[in-house]
Amino acid sequence: MQRYLYSDHILEAFNVFHRPMVLEEVVAYVAELEVKSMEEVRLDVDNTLTAAWMHGFIKQKDNWYTLDCGYWDYESTDGTAAAQSKH
Numbered sequence: 001m002q003r004y005l006y007s008d009h010i011l012e013a014f015n016v017f018h019r020p021m022v023l024e025e026v027v028a029y030v031a032e033l034e035v036k037s038m039e040e041v042r043l044d045v046d047n048t049l050t051a052a053w054m055h056g057f058i059k060q061k062d063n064w065y066t067l068d069c070g071y072w073d074y075e076s077t078d079g080t081a082a083a084q085s086k087h
Contacts, residue, residue, distance in 0.1 A: 023063065030045050
């Protein structure tokens with residue numbers, strides 16, 4: 001059994017959307033890619049996001065997950081988020 005399932009899909013979600021995401025958005029994205037229901041992937045996605053947060057790969061604030069790799073700068077205003085490329 002894999003320890004952290006769907007990590008490649010989770011990273012892809014952040015790369016596709018280029019913004020912070022709530023758990024439900026990440027779960028929906030992974031479920032669509034895996035052709036499974038959200039209920040089937042929710043626990044594994046949550047566990048993987050939690051592990052990524054614990055290891056410092058992801059920041060979590062007010063139920064928003066942000067990829068924390070220095071790839072983008074995130075700014076939050078009034079509950080919305082904007083991403084700016086560092087390139």
